[in-house]
Amino acid sequence: MKYFAHALAVLGFMSVMLPAQAHAADDEIGIGEFASMTGATATFGISSDEGARLAVEEINAKGGVLGRQIRLIVEDDQSKPEEAVTAVQKLINQNKVCAILGEIASSRSLAAAPVCQRCKVPMLSPASTNPKVTKVGDYIFRACFIDPFQGGAMAGFAMNQLKLGKFAVFYDVKNDYSVGLREFFSEYVKTHGGQIIADESYSEGDQDFKAQLTKIKAAGPEAIYVPGYYTEVGLICRQAKELGIGVPMLGGDGWDSEQTFKIGREAVNGCYFTNHYSPDEDRAEVKDFVEHYKKKYTGKTPDAMAILGYDAMHLMADAISRAGSTKGKAIRDALAATRNFPGASGSITIDADRNARKPIIVLKIEGDKAKFVATIKPN
Amino acid sequence: MIHLFTQFPHLAEFVQQLINGLSLGAIYALIAVGYTMVYGVLRLINFAHGDIYMIGAMTGIYAMTQRPDWSGAGLSMVILLALSGLVLLGAASQRWRGRKCEYLVVIALLLAEVAVLGLVPWRHGEPCPPSWLTFVMVLGGAMLASGLLGYQIEFIAYRPLRNQPRINALITAIGVSMFLEFGGQRYFGATPQAFPQLIPGLEQHPDLFKFGPLVIPKVDTLILCVALLMMFALRHIVMKTRVGMALRAVSHRFDTAALMGVDVNRIVSFTFVLGSILAGTGGILVAMRSPKVDPIMGLLPGLKAFVAAVLGGIGSIPGAVAGAFLLGITEVMVAGYFPHGSQYRDGVAFVILIGVLLVKPSGLFGSNASEKV
Numbered sequence: 001m002k003y004f005a006h007a008l009a010v011l012g013f014m015s016v017m018l019p020a021q022a023h024a025a026d027d028e029i030g031i032g033e034f035a036s037m038t039g040a041t042a043t044f045g046i047s048s049d050e051g052a053r054l055a056v057e058e059i060n061a062k063g064g065v066l067g068r069q070i071r072l073i074v075e076d077d078q079s080k081p082e083e084a085v086t087a088v089q090k091l092i093n094q095n096k097v098c099a100i101l102g103e104i105a106s107s108r109s110l111a112a113a114p115v116c117q118r119c120k121v122p123m124l125s126p127a128s129t130n131p132k133v134t135k136v137g138d139y140i141f142r143a144c145f146i147d148p149f150q151g152g153a154m155a156g157f158a159m160n161q162l163k164l165g166k167f168a169v170f171y172d173v174k175n176d177y178s179v180g181l182r183e184f185f186s187e188y189v190k191t192h193g194g195q196i197i198a199d200e201s202y203s204e205g206d207q208d209f210k211a212q213l214t215k216i217k218a219a220g221p222e223a224i225y226v227p228g229y230y231t232e233v234g235l236i237c238r239q240a241k242e243l244g245i246g247v248p249m250l251g252g253d254g255w256d257s258e259q260t261f262k263i264g265r266e267a268v269n270g271c272y273f274t275n276h277y278s279p280d281e282d283r284a285e286v287k288d289f290v291e292h293y294k295k296k297y298t299g300k301t302p303d304a305m306a307i308l309g310y311d312a313m314h315l316m317a318d319a320i321s322r323a324g325s326t327k328g329k330a331i332r333d334a335l336a337a338t339r340n341f342p343g344a345s346g347s348i349t350i351d352a353d354r355n356a357r358k359p360i361i362v363l364k365i366e367g368d369k370a371k372f373v374a375t376i377k378p379n
Numbered sequence: 380m381i382h383l384f385t386q387f388p389h390l391a392e393f394v395q396q397l398i399n400g401l402s403l404g405a406i407y408a409l410i411a412v413g414y415t416m417v418y419g420v421l422r423l424i425n426f427a428h429g430d431i432y433m434i435g436a437m438t439g440i441y442a443m444t445q446r447p448d449w450s451g452a453g454l455s456m457v458i459l460l461a462l463s464g465l466v467l468l469g470a471a472s473q474r475w476r477g478r479k480c481e482y483l484v485v486i487a488l489l490l491a492e493v494a495v496l497g498l499v500p501w502r503h504g505e506p507c508p509p510s511w512l513t514f515v516m517v518l519g520g521a522m523l524a525s526g527l528l529g530y531q532i533e534f535i536a537y538r539p540l541r542n543q544p545r546i547n548a549l550i551t552a553i554g555v556s557m558f559l560e561f562g563g564q565r566y567f568g569a570t571p572q573a574f575p576q577l578i579p580g581l582e583q584h585p586d587l588f589k590f591g592p593l594v595i596p597k598v599d600t601l602i603l604c605v606a607l608l609m610m611f612a613l614r615h616i617v618m619k620t621r622v623g624m625a626l627r628a629v630s631h632r633f634d635t636a637a638l639m640g641v642d643v644n645r646i647v648s649f650t651f652v653l654g655s656i657l658a659g660t661g662g663i664l665v666a667m668r669s670p671k672v673d674p675i676m677g678l679l680p681g682l683k684a685f686v687a688a689v690l691g692g693i694g695s696i697p698g699a700v701a702g703a704f705l706l707g708i709t710e711v712m713v714a715g716y717f718p719h720g721s722q723y724r725d726g727v728a729f730v731i732l733i734g735v736l737l738v739k740p741s742g743l744f745g746s747n748a749s750e751k752v
Contacts, residue, residue, distance in 0.1 A: 201719070238669075
């Protein structure tokens with residue numbers, strides 16, 4: 001009897017811990033979002049979530065979609081691909097969302113995409129650039145450019161504008177995005193008469209890069225391509241400076257975060273990276289977005305992930321309204337038929353491979369800001 | 380010299396890698412010494428030691444960037460602090476009467492910590508401007524915090540298990556390690572934080588000497604100097620003071636030392652505090668070199684320092700230092716000279732561990748016979 005009461009008490013306590021299930025009511029449309037709100041790439045998730053929420057606010061203020069308000073349900077994947085799978089499963093099975101927004105990092109999109117494809121829930125990635133993501137299936141889309149374009153664009157910029165010919169590549173071997181960019185950058189350089197004189201790797205989470213950097217320095221490159229995420233990039237630039245490596249570092253959109261400046265500090269000065277947008281861009285849509293974002297998030301300047309999250313949310317809402325229903329197939333077809341959607345980061349047209357064709361912005365870091373240098377249009 | 384290194388760039392590269400390895404080894408040495416000292420006195424491998432190194436780095440971040448918001452503290456914090464003071468008074472009165480009171484001191488400490496760390500909201504404040512004084516104060520703060528933590532861990536988790544089979548304490552050590560890591564994730568947040576600049580000019584002009592292609596960075600030299608200084612201080616304490624003699628006696632023969640009148644509890648606490656202070660210093664030094672601090676940062680360096688201690692002969696302090704430098708240099712050489720070596724660098728430590736246990740389990744300087752756990 002004593003044990004029965006004890007067990008009952010334990011069960012009673014545990015029931016308190018059952019989380020409340022977020023469920024869109026009948027007069028709402030539930031859209032899921034999985035993002036890295038914590039962990040090694042937390043700023044990606046936080047920024048894209050802020051952009052998406054700004055978009056939801058704007059859409060709901062104008063009456064919502066199909067007469068119903070949008071409800072954004074967010075799951076944190078802690079910057080881990082295993083958690084991304086769990087997050088997406090929860091969104092689909094428990095929260096019963098009609099579409100999913102996510103993820104920024106290609107590794108996590110690749111982990112979650114098969115789940116969305118299998119359950120026939122359309123998934124729109126705001127910023128995953130590895131080409132493999134949309135190849136998973138016809139329910140997976142992206143609202144940004146892909147890495148063959150990005151790798152080639154930086155290689156072309158470095159060879160043509162900066163007039164450099166000898167490169168070293170230092171990539172993250174555990175990261176699909178980094179591995180892909182290294183391949184495309186190297187390919188472009190080699191087919192256009194340049195040389196890759198050093199090719200070193202590191203792992204996400206490493207703290208010490210001096211061994212590989214010393215090897216790279218000994219090879220004597222004119223620039224080092226570091227297509228990684230901002231935490232390691234900051235450390236790499238610092239340690240490179242400590243070793244006396246004076247050549248510029250080049251990077252991709254994984255550099256775009258305020259943490260790059262906080263961790264890298266002086267050492268990232270004079271480096272270039274390719275990105276989806278620059279807050280200094282002269283277009284009206286960009287200026288409007290920056291203004292609204294700063295108003296909602298108390299003076300914070302939006303980064304590329306924020307504007308892409310914003311655009312992806314608007315695109316998703318537009319697709320649902322064009323589809324006229326919240327059925328997965330209808331939304332999928334509407335997304336595939338997107339032509340010249342006026343996104344803040346640029347006009348979005350979804351091509352036959354479910355990728356968007358958008359221009360690349362090249363930025364240079366000066367002080368603690370990234371300044372606009374050039375735009376590279378897709379051919 | 381410049382001509383030598385410009386003439387032979389491969390030599391310059393080798394010496395550069397050597398410097399990288401020495402700097403890494405110095406940090407492993409600071410942690411490994413703590414492992415080896417605790418094993419020496421208690422025959423316990425304190426797996427939580429790597430996390431004390433992490434706490435040292437976290438204390439540095441808090442000291443530099445976080446400020447307590449006293450106005451946000453509620454009545455409960457004041458009550459807890461008052462309670463803590465009362466308990467401390469109680470302890471003092473017991474001591475005055477010649478009775479045992481250590482547990483009262485620990486309770487008072489815990490209450491004060493819950494009050495200050497848990498109940499006072501800490502806000503992001505203006506980072507302290509970098510200066511040598513800031514460096515010394517942050518180092519001192521980290522040493523204090525890690526020393527206190529080491530003392531409390533020993534008292535709460537290991538001392539009650541002193542007379543039980545050693546495997547119980549081993550498992551408890553793993554538990555303490557997980558508590559610190561996941562508790563840290565809950566309290567500090569799992570997102571890596573940037574460690575601010577401590578020494579003026581360190582980042583703007585990072586090189587100390589330049590011999591042609593060979594660059595000697597200031598931060599590596601500083602790490603080596605501080606680590607060596609602490610090693611010498613430790614050697615002085617262990618070899619030339621009475622406490623050190625008692626420490627050596629306890630690690631030689633625990634029960635006999637007690638029979639000779641050594642207060643073993645005090646010595647064990649002292650050992651833990653000493654080891655933790657060194658680990659905390661290691662945390663600050665590594666944060667200056669790679670300013671990314673997160674609650675799991677202590678896991679891998681802790682394991683590698685343990686391997687270094689085993690390599691040098693667990694229980695021997697010079698062995699731990701030698702093993703750590705050897706491990707650091709080997710790791711850097713593998714990463715720097717083997718093809719795809721950087722993917723194997725973490726594995727180097729574990730290959731060395733297996734090698735040592737197969738070939739010479741007592742390590743380089745070890746003399747103890749192998750004991751069963």
